[in-house]
Amino acid sequence: MAADHHWYANPTLDKAYRTLVDEEDARVCRDISDEACQVVPGNFFLQILSHFFTKLGDAVANPKTVLAWLLSALSAPGFFTALLVPIRESGSLIPQLFIASYVRRLARRQWAFVVGCILQAVAVLAMALIAVGLEGAAAGTALIGALVLFSLARGLCSVASKDVLGKTVPKTRRGQVNGWSASAAGLVTIGVGALLLLGGGSPGETGIYLLLLGGAALLWLLAAAGYGAIREYPGATSGGGNAFTEAVQRLDRLRTDEPFRRFVIARALLLCSALTAPFIIMLAHEQTGGAALVLGLFVIADGLASLVSAPFWGRFADTSSRRVMVVAGAGAGMVGLGLVLLVQALPPLAGSAWLYPLFFFLLAIAHAGVRLGRKTYVVDLAGGDKRTDYVAVSNTVIGVVLLLMGGVGLLTAVIPVSGVILILSGMGIAGAWLSARLPEVT
Incomplete structure (x- = not known):
């Protein structure tokens, strides 16, 4: 067994792990088994690597930028573009309630993640073939079909990764797995955007999509390979009840718990921060003639926003998560409103390549605030065993609302x-107003 452990806990890896977690005694193993404790460094880095590949793949095949x-x-038709974000998000959100009970029956859950990565690679490869073989409504229908598969597979990965992380990495180290992988992916995303920017490309050229989506498919296969190498020991297979049935039973909280009901309504209105993005892309494509360099600017803006905004929103949320929801929601609404007013009032600006990525960047910062604010708020609002109920019910409701919002x-x-951007901006401002009326919980 010692030889079997050699790679996972060799001195060099051990030293790198201690340096990264910034603690002298990095081998304090809280909340994991003794045998898992022996191979923490290798498992820690394999998960950072795998999550880096999936986050980078997500950025390269992003529904809000590249797919839009x-x-x-x-x-x-615009209808298909409007479906991108709702399908991507709700498709991985709602089925998780079913997927969780299946995954919990597996003694080793890393293979659920591996299967999910392979399915995502297949879905993205299908998108690449659609890009070169179809157009119009046929392309829209086929791409949404591929996105449904992608989204379901993403849900499988999401559930499995939380379980594997809990079994293989000790408490106080788990957040750093996602933190380091997200930071690295954000930096590389900016690099991908820069390459698109420098490459230019003629309007409507499909080769660039084949390259981007083919590369993203490869990234998910690399993530599958990395995750398959994790040393996960068999664990308990209990707790595989039907979470969906439980969530339906808990829906009564919406009727009886007024602060929670108001939070869910505010969260639904604040979806505008995610839903506006594809329409800014549509407007940009319409006004700039579809130059690939503009797409490059969008990819850079997306990567940059995730890099620079998280520390600010994190500190702000520690002071008041409710105020983060108010400020970020109002910000998302004002971004859409400001862009439309500028384009309408100053027609010469409408064709500017820099205008849309700039507003997209501001929207992405507001969206990061909305996400962080509402995640922190719901945890602080709930006490004790209510937390699971709150998360299960709000996720289910928001997943359904997202699907309905696709009809916009x-x-x-x-x-x-x-006009659609203005409607969504109005939602954001209404969400901010409702958030201001929520009780303070921090």
């Missing part, structure tokens, strides 16, 4: 894209 731009380039894309058939 691709659908515009393939002349797909139908409006592009009767009103301009800028």
Whole structure:
């Protein structure tokens, strides 16, 4: 067994692990088994590597940037672009309630993650083939189909990764797995955007999408390989009850718990921070002629926003998560409103390549605040055993609302894209107003 452990806990790896977690006694193993404790350094780095590949793949095949731009380039109706974010998010959110009970029956859950990564690679490869073979409504339908598969697989990875992380990495070290992988992926995403920017590319060129999506598929296969190498010891297989049935039973909290009900309504309105993004991309494609260099600017803006905003919102949320929701929600609403007013009032600015990525960057910062604020708020609002109920119920409701909100894309058939952005901006401002009326919980 010692030889079997050699790679996972050799002195060099051990030293790197101690340096990264910034503690003298890095071998304090809280909340994991003794045998898992022997191989923590290798498992720690393999998970950082795997999550880095998946986060980078997510950035390269991002529905809010690359896929939204691709659908515009393939002349797909606006309805399909509006479905991108709802399908990606709710498709991995709602089925988790079913997936969790299945994953908990597995003694070694890393293989659920590996299967999820392979399915995501298949889905993204299908998108690459759609980019070169289809256009119009046919391209939109096929791409949404591939995104459904991608989203379900993402849900499988999400549930499995939390369990594996809990079994293989001690408490007080787990947050750093996601932290380091997200930081590295954010930096590399900026590099991908810079390459797109320098590469330029003629409007409507499909080769760039083949390259991007093919590369993303490879990243998920690399993540699968890395995760497959993790040393996970068999664990308990109990607790595989039907979480969906339990969540439905808990829905009564929406009726009886007024602060929680108001939080869920505010969270639903604040979805505008995620839903506005594809419409800014559509507007940009419409006004700039679809140049690939503009797509490069969007990818850079997305990576940069995730790098610079998290520390600020984190400190702010420690003071008042409710105020973070107010400020970020109002910010998201004002970004959409400001962009539409500028484009309408100053037509010469409408064709500027830098204008849309700048507003997208501001929206991405507001979105990061909305996410962090509402995640912190719901944890602080709930006490004791209510926390699980709150998360299960709010996630289920928001997943359903997201799917319904996908219908907003139908409006592009009767009103301009800028009109849809204004409607979503109004939602954000209403969400901020409602958040201001929530009780303070920090």
